[in-house]
Amino acid sequence: MTIRIERRLEQPHWLAVAVPSASIVLALLLTGAVLLVTGHDPVHAYHRLFDAAFVGKDALTQTLVSATPLAFTGLAAAAAFRMQLFNIGAEGQLYFGAIFAAATALYLHSWPSALLIAAMVVAGAVGGAAWAAIPGVLRAFCRTNEIITSLMLNYVAALILNYLIFDSLSYWRDTSTPEAKVFPQGKMLPGGANWPSWGIVHSGPGLVIPLGFGVAVLVAVGLWALYSRTRFGFEVQVLGDSPRAARYAGIRTRRKILAVMCLSGAIAGIGGASQDGDFRHLLDPRGLQQAGYGYAGIVVAALGRYNPFAVVLISVLLGGLQNAGYALQGADFPSGLVGVMEGLILFSALGCELLRRYRVRVVRRTGHEPTVPATEPTS
Amino acid sequence: MPEHASTPPAVRLRGITKRFPGVVANDGVDFEAAAGEVHALLGENGAGKTTLSNVMTGLYRPDGGSIELYGRPVEFRSPRDALDAGVSMVHQHFRLVGAFTVAENVVLGDHRGEARTFRLRPRRIERRVAELGEQYGLAVNPRAKIWQLSLGEQQRVEILKALYRESRVLILDEPTAVLTPQEAETLFVTLRSMADDGRTIVFISHKLNEVKAVAERVTVLRGGRSVATAPTTDATPQSLAELMVGRELAAIRPERVEVPVEDETLLEVEDLWADGDRGETALRGVSLRIRAGEILAVAGVAGNGQRELAETITGLRPATRGLISVRGKRLRGGDPRRAIRAGIAHVPEDRLGTGVAPSLDVASNAALKSYRGQGPFLRRRLIRRRADELIRTFDVRGATHATPARQLSGGNLQKVVLGREFSAKPTVLVAASPTRGLDVAAMASVHGYLREAAAEGMAILLISEDLDEILALAHRVVVLYEGELAGEVDPHGATVNEIGLLMAGGSRA
Numbered sequence: 001m002t003i004r005i006e007r008r009l010e011q012p013h014w015l016a017v018a019v020p021s022a023s024i025v026l027a028l029l030l031t032g033a034v035l036l037v038t039g040h041d042p043v044h045a046y047h048r049l050f051d052a053a054f055v056g057k058d059a060l061t062q063t064l065v066s067a068t069p070l071a072f073t074g075l076a077a078a079a080a081f082r083m084q085l086f087n088i089g090a091e092g093q094l095y096f097g098a099i100f101a102a103a104t105a106l107y108l109h110s111w112p113s114a115l116l117i118a119a120m121v122v123a124g125a126v127g128g129a130a131w132a133a134i135p136g137v138l139r140a141f142c143r144t145n146e147i148i149t150s151l152m153l154n155y156v157a158a159l160i161l162n163y164l165i166f167d168s169l170s171y172w173r174d175t176s177t178p179e180a181k182v183f184p185q186g187k188m189l190p191g192g193a194n195w196p197s198w199g200i201v202h203s204g205p206g207l208v209i210p211l212g213f214g215v216a217v218l219v220a221v222g223l224w225a226l227y228s229r230t231r232f233g234f235e236v237q238v239l240g241d242s243p244r245a246a247r248y249a250g251i252r253t254r255r256k257i258l259a260v261m262c263l264s265g266a267i268a269g270i271g272g273a274s275q276d277g278d279f280r281h282l283l284d285p286r287g288l289q290q291a292g293y294g295y296a297g298i299v300v301a302a303l304g305r306y307n308p309f310a311v312v313l314i315s316v317l318l319g320g321l322q323n324a325g326y327a328l329q330g331a332d333f334p335s336g337l338v339g340v341m342e343g344l345i346l347f348s349a350l351g352c353e354l355l356r357r358y359r360v361r362v363v364r365r366t367g368h369e370p371t372v373p374a375t376e377p378t379s
Numbered sequence: 380m381p382e383h384a385s386t387p388p389a390v391r392l393r394g395i396t397k398r399f400p401g402v403v404a405n406d407g408v409d410f411e412a413a414a415g416e417v418h419a420l421l422g423e424n425g426a427g428k429t430t431l432s433n434v435m436t437g438l439y440r441p442d443g444g445s446i447e448l449y450g451r452p453v454e455f456r457s458p459r460d461a462l463d464a465g466v467s468m469v470h471q472h473f474r475l476v477g478a479f480t481v482a483e484n485v486v487l488g489d490h491r492g493e494a495r496t497f498r499l500r501p502r503r504i505e506r507r508v509a510e511l512g513e514q515y516g517l518a519v520n521p522r523a524k525i526w527q528l529s530l531g532e533q534q535r536v537e538i539l540k541a542l543y544r545e546s547r548v549l550i551l552d553e554p555t556a557v558l559t560p561q562e563a564e565t566l567f568v569t570l571r572s573m574a575d576d577g578r579t580i581v582f583i584s585h586k587l588n589e590v591k592a593v594a595e596r597v598t599v600l601r602g603g604r605s606v607a608t609a610p611t612t613d614a615t616p617q618s619l620a621e622l623m624v625g626r627e628l629a630a631i632r633p634e635r636v637e638v639p640v641e642d643e644t645l646l647e648v649e650d651l652w653a654d655g656d657r658g659e660t661a662l663r664g665v666s667l668r669i670r671a672g673e674i675l676a677v678a679g680v681a682g683n684g685q686r687e688l689a690e691t692i693t694g695l696r697p698a699t700r701g702l703i704s705v706r707g708k709r710l711r712g713g714d715p716r717r718a719i720r721a722g723i724a725h726v727p728e729d730r731l732g733t734g735v736a737p738s739l740d741v742a743s744n745a746a747l748k749s750y751r752g753q754g755p756f757l758r759r760r761l762i763r764r765r766a767d768e769l770i771r772t773f774d775v776r777g778a779t780h781a782t783p784a785r786q787l788s789g790g791n792l793q794k795v796v797l798g799r800e801f802s803a804k805p806t807v808l809v810a811a812s813p814t815r816g817l818d819v820a821a822m823a824s825v826h827g828y829l830r831e832a833a834a835e836g837m838a839i840l841l842i843s844e845d846l847d848e849i850l851a852l853a854h855r856v857v858v859l860y861e862g863e864l865a866g867e868v869d870p871h872g873a874t875v876n877e878i879g880l881l882m883a884g885g886s887r888a
Contacts, residue, residue: 230755238747241736247695248725248733249747250716 005358015356020303023352027345034340045337052327053320061208062327065279067319069094071216072271073297074304074311075223076128080264081306082227083240087261089135089150090268091294092157093128097272099161100127102172102186102283105193105276113192120193120273121215128269129262131157136261140254146261154294161285172283186283195277212274216315219267220308236260268294291322299346318342387450389414389579390435390466390548395444397430404430406603407444412596414449414547417570417580419590419611422600423623423818428583429471431600432550435581436468437461448548462488467541468550473533477526481519481536482508485543511542515569530557530682538569549573550581555589556815556844557681560879567593585623585818587616599623620819640854641671644707645838646692646723646807651701653691661687663862664701669807669838674829676841676853676870680882684862685842686728689811692840693725694718705806719748722806726796726813728842730789734796737785741775742766744784745799765802773798774824790821797828808832811842826852846875858882 032042053063073090080087087093104123108116134153138144164170166184174180174187195211227233239246239256246253271293280287300318304310325338392410396403405427412418422428433439435446437455446453448464455461475484482505505521512518517535525533534554541549551570555563570580570593584590590597591611598608599622607622648667655661661684669675679685690696692703697713704710705721718725727733735744743750745766752758766780773794778787787795793813800808810829814822829852833839843849849856850870858865858881865881 229757229759231750231752231757232755234743234746234750234757237739237743238736241738242732244729244733245736245747247715248693248727250694250714250719252716 004361005354019352019356020349022355023348024345026348026352027341030344030348031337031341035337048328049321049324049337052324055205056327057205059205059320059323059327061206063316063320063323064207064209064213065319066323066326067316068210068212068216068274068278069271069291069293070296070300070319070322071213071312071315072219072274073268073293074300074315075216075219075297075308076264076268076271077298077301078304078306078308078311079223079267080260081301083236083256083260085139085257085260085264086147087132087135087150087264088147088298089132089153089157089265089294090271090297091292092150092154093131093265093268094272094275094293095157095161095288096127096131096265097124097269098127098276098283098288099164099172099272100124100130100269101273101276102189105189106171106187109190109192111192113194116190116192117195117211117277120277121270124269124271124273124276125266126269128272129266132261132265132268133258136258136265139261140257158285158289161283161288165283165285174282186285189276189281193277194281195274197278210274210278212271212278215270215274217312219270220312223267223308232259268297296322296342299342303346303349318345386414387447388412389416389449390581391447391450392431392435393445393447395431395434395441395446397427397434397439397441403603405434405441405444408600408603408605410598410605411608412548412579412581414579415574415577416596417574417582417594419594419597420581420583420600421585421587421590421597421619421623423585423820426600426623426818427603428585428600429552430603432468432552432581432583435461435548435550436466462544462546465545465547466550467544467546467548469534469537469541469552469554471552471556473530473537475525475533475536478524480522480524481528481539482521484525484536485521485540487540489544507543508539511539515542515572516565517542517569530680531559531562534558534566542573546578548579548581550583552583553585554582555584555586559680559882560846560875563589587619590619591616623819640673641836643671644668645671645705646840647702647704647707648692649702649704651688651691651703652699653687653696654699655684655687660699661862662691662698665859665862665864667840667857667864669840671836671838672833673854674833674839674841674852676843676849676856677859678843678846678849678856678878678882679859679865681844683859683882685811685859687862688859689725689728689809689840689842692718692807693723693809695725719803722803724800724803724805724808726793726800726808726810728811728815730792730796731785735784735792738783740781740783741770741778741787741795742780744795745769745780745802747799748803749799769795769798769802773828790817790824793817793821793825797825801828801832805837807838807840809840809842812844813841814843814845814848822848846878849878850875 028046035042035045052059054060073094076090076093077087101120101124104119105116108119111119131153135146135149138149139146164172165186169175172186174185197208197210199206199208201207227236235246235251235256238249239251239253243253275288276283296318300314301311304314321338321341388411390410390412392408395405395408397405408427408431410431420428420431430439434441437458437460440456446455453464476487479487482501485508486504508521517539519528519532519535525536528536534557554566558566570582574580582594591614594611596608596610597614597619599606599619601623646667646669648665651662651665652660653662665688667675677685677688687696691698691712694713694715694717702709703712705723708721710721711717731737735747742763746762750757750762763780769775770778770780775791775794778791784792784795813829814825817825826848829839829841841849841852850873853870855867856870856873856878857867858878860882868878868881
């Protein structure tokens with residue numbers, strides 16, 4: 001008997017759901033094995049994890065807080081990937097969105113709240129787009145690899161962010177009290193810059209939806225409409241599939257590359273604005289940098305197969321995992337567990353991709369003649 | 380000369396089946412070739428010739444069937460197994476390393492004796508390559524770098540590779556596509572002498588007269604099945620073509636039909652210069668003038684500036700010097716969109732990568748140049764309706780508007796491209812190798828569309844390597860050699876030989 005892996009002749013639709021689900025189950029089993037080996041009870045650990053992520057008091061609310069930035073950076077990665085552009089720079093673009101949004105909020109402190117929030121969203125988008133324009137221009141006009149440039153610019157953005165708060169007396173830094181001079185931190189944003197949130201479910205665990213998450217859902221809808229309904233989306237599709245065909249069709253490829261990079265950066269930048277307005281209420285370098293939202297967003301986008309709606313859904317799942325990780329950190333809960341799980345989920349999701357395109361078949365051998373299957377396996 | 384009843388054939392394939400997503404490329408193919416024989420494998424594009432040869436050389440593993448070499452069953456798990464068993468192949472696109480010398484390429488991938496040692500001893504390899512070259516009439520300098528060689532010379536290197544490895548079975552996939560008629564003659568002599576040494580040559584082609592000229596027997600593939608094997612002495616081009624297509628054909632050679640030419644000049648190219656992909660000067664002062672209703676053919680061996688000429692006129696490649704004007708209006712170069720607006724349609728040489736976006740559906744590809752309607756939104760319904768219309772009028776088979784373009788066969792894909800280009804009602808059509816790789820039936824319909832377009836007053840620049848096609852369609856023929864126009868011939872009086880001489884760089888006597 002031999003095992004043969006062969007290409008599927010067609011890909012049935014149910015595979016699109018079955019394979020990702022199977023990969024999550026596989027990841028849970030693998031993590032369970034890790035827990036067993038290290039002497040933990042996997043059932044107990046999973047129970048607590050699930051509880052902390054989705055069921056417990058305020059769990060879902062906290063999960064959305066973690067999910068919101070992931071949704072933005074995930075959508076940013078997905079937007080660029082549609083054109084086979086790999087924007088690894090959502091991290092830095094998010095910082096710049098946060099910097100621009102914070103400056104806007106501080107400068108326009110007297111504006112009415114609704115206008116101020118709108119201005120922050122715009123400023124965040126502009127900041128992210130501006131930062132993304134650098135690798136965009138380099139890619140479009142000098143054919144520089146955008147993966148490297150966007151990645152490297154993340155470090156530059158982080159240094160700028162730190163400089164603004166820790167190493168300078170910048171506009172963003174709080175210098176009002178002697179204390180603040182010793183322990184540097186950002187200026188508090190005006191009250192009008194606090195993004196509202198809506199309590200949807202008040203009983204039981206409760207659910208409060210932050211404005212930022214709502215904006216992320218809107219961005220997802222907008223992105224979907226842009227890519228499936230407009231000329232711009234059509235051009236991006238052609239360009240993603242065959243740059244030569246795009247040029248042949250008279251599509252201005254350089255402009256499109258730059259536009260898509262800026263779009264991607266703008267989405268990440270709005271994520272930065274949401275961090276300012278929804279959660280942190282000041283420009284907070286440490287808080288922005290500790291979670292690695294930009295990189296996690298790439299994972300989210302990959303798991304969501306670059307579909308905007310799936311990206312939002314996956315961001316909630318991974319957000320839940322992160323949230324549970326924070327909540328459960330302690331002596332009795334293995335601290336690396338969440339990281340291990342995230343890694344295994346990505347690993348098995350990518351591994352199971354193979355099953356969408358290939359089929360594993362066991363072939364029984366009789367003598368020399370290889371067996372020819374009498375019938376095609378049904379699909 | 381072969382055929383001893385007792386000796387088993389050199390190659391025997393039985394019931395080879397190979398499936399790909401959406402197609403069965405080989406469906407129970409039987410094939411046999413004897414030692415010392417040149418055996419042609421004939422079939423339309425998409426008949427499964429290339430798939431079959433990839434199975435023979437271990438690139439694909441068949442889903443069913445068996446392979447025997449000299450009576451012994453073999454199973455190739457990789458191309459290396461096939462090479463070890465003495466089966467080599469010369470692919471349509473050469474597998475050579477441009478920066479290496481001839482000798483280095485010959486020894487590359489060889490893993491017996493000499494080549495196995497850590498240290499390369501180039502002198503000995505070079506001597507052996509020179510010897511083999513002399514013996515079989517494959518003149519090429521062993522120390523030359525591949526990039527310095529013409530396509531014909533590169534092909535010789537590929538054959539030398541097989542000889543150096545002492546392959547007993549050599550498969551050549553459409554070897555004459557890149558050769559002048561004269562070079563093809565030389566190749567045939569080489570192949571004959573290799574067969575006389577007891578080797579087996581499998582010659583893949585869809586050109587009937589070549590098959591008659593070089594092979595002893597021919598196996599015809601149609602739709603993934605082997606339909607017949609016959610000695611070439613018994614076959615006529617007519618009978619072979621019928622086997623290939625599966626029905627009777629009126630005439631194989633496209634017939635000449637005169638289309639009247641008007642006086643108005645639609646496309647004018649003056650002193651056009653352009654660089655190739657590697658920065659070399661590919662076009663050197665080409666001047667052309669095409670009138671309404673005229674088909675001007677550019678003949679030449681591939682790689683003499685044809686692609687650059689087509690790309691420069693259609694705006695894909697900037698000109699370094701010179702003028703292009705359409706209806707007397709000067710066109711700013713290097714911008715495909717301006718060229719499209721000026722009324723220049725383009726059937727590119729590379730259908731699948733340039734002519735269409737392969738993963739997108741037929742509807743999107745049919746709209747590739749016309750999707751810009753009013754406003755920012757796509758008019759999906761209109762796009763689909765137009766695609767359905769195109770499928771109907773151009774008789775695209777086996778596809779709906781939702782079929783991904785890459786699943787179409789070469790002929791149907793070309794119909795989509797032509798349909799799209801014609802639907803814009805262009806002034807000028809630049810058609811680069813519009814029938815390359817197409818079967819006889821599809822070729823005939825493409826020729827029909829080109830003639831029709833000319834009759835409607837379009838100016839057509841036909842770039843082709845197929846001289847029969849050129850002689851049948853063109854009002855005037857120019858020959859491109861090393862980026863320059865080597866001369867103009869009158870298709871009414873010209874012979875293939877005469878054009879061939881110009882293509883090879885010789886001037887007319």
